[in-house]
Amino acid sequence: MLDLMRLFGQVVEEQSFTVVARKLGISQPAVSNQIRAFEEKLGVKLLYRKGKGFALTPEGETVYRHTLHMLAEWSELMREIGDSEILMSGKVHIGASHIPGEYLLPGYLSEFRKLYPEIKFKLSIGDSLEMAEKVLAHEVDFAVVGAIFDTEKLTSEFWMKDELGFVVSCQHPLSTSESIDLDSIKGDPMIIRETGSGHRRTFEEALAKLDLDLNDFNIALEVGSTETVKNAVRSGIGYSFLSKHALESCEKQGIKWAKVKDFNIERGFYLLTRRSKPLTVIAGECYRYLADQKTDKEQ
Structure with missing residues (x-):
């Protein structure tokens, strides 16, 4: 039964009988037959056709949830007794x-x-x-x-932990400043991430602590990825605030990191x-x- 549960879990995970058959080195009909045998043992229908694929029946959802739990418990048991039976693939x-x-x-x-x-x-x-x-x-x-x-x-x-820092192009007048005053950059063009990003949420929360919001700034560009922010900053469109993890060797990328006085952004x-x-x-x-x-x- 445990083998059937593993097979069922793989089929649901891959959303494909064919992919599972290829990975296991067996035929697609063999996979279908084993899933059918699993259904017969349980006495319920687990899958139904949906378009070119399939979906879980309500009973299938329940069986899948318990399958994951039972396989996890079995894995933990094997780990505790030092057995390497489970193939991690x-x-x-x-x-x-x-x-x-x-x-x-x-x-x-x-x-x-x-x-x-x-x-x-x-x-x-x-x-x-x-x-x-x-x-x-x-x-x-x-x-x-x-x-x-x-x-x-x-x-x-x-x-x-992550930290957001002020960044500008190496050609920007502010690139030579050791410390930036937040009030002094309100009118300068700013590049921000899109609504829904954790980056933007963190930035807005940091502003709120100073009784500020994005309406107090000159938003020149809103983008959907960190790399786009970096490219926009590098091209001179404006400044931004970026994660320290995205800025290793930033000056080699044409970007300068600077501190903003009394404005620390951590998340x-x-x-x-x-x-x-x-x-x-x-x-x-x-x-x-x-x-x-x-x-x-x-x-």
Whole structure:
């Protein structure tokens, strides 16, 4: 029964009988027959056709939820008794906001694959709100985002601290200043991230502590990614505030980092999961690996 549960979990995860058959080195009809045998053992229909693919029946949703939980428990049991029966292979789908997705996760996932070379990854990048929605919709296993989403259905675990700093082009008149006064730059063109990004939310919260908001500034450009912000700053459109993780060797990139007097912007990155849905064995192992890399303390 455990093998059937694993197969069922893989089929749902991959959304494809063919992909699972190829990974297991068996025929697609063999996968279909085993899923049918699983349904017969349980006495319920688990899947139904939907367009060119399939979807879970209400009973299938229940069985899938319990399958993930039971496989996770089995994995924990094997780990505790030192058995290596479980083969750590398959795909983990991670959602990430721009800074962790573009600058942090690639290095950590590379190290993780040295431990489990058979595991593959899919990394979807977008703003924090979009990734939270993907977690809710079961479109990713878990996410790493720049905002807290503690709700009835989502839970966030602090992972890493970040700091936003003032940046301008190396050709900008302010690039030679050691310290910037916030009031002095209100009229200068500013580049900001789009609504929904954790970056923008953090910036607005920092302004609110000074009884300011974005209407007090000259917003010249609103963009959807950190790299676009960097390119816009480099081209001289205006200044911005960017994560320190995105600015290694920033002067080589034509960008200058400077401090703004009495304006410190700090935030955290968070591991985001669904409260009611246990992770698959391999996604859980990846989640725990990332959690173990936790640095600094939550503000």
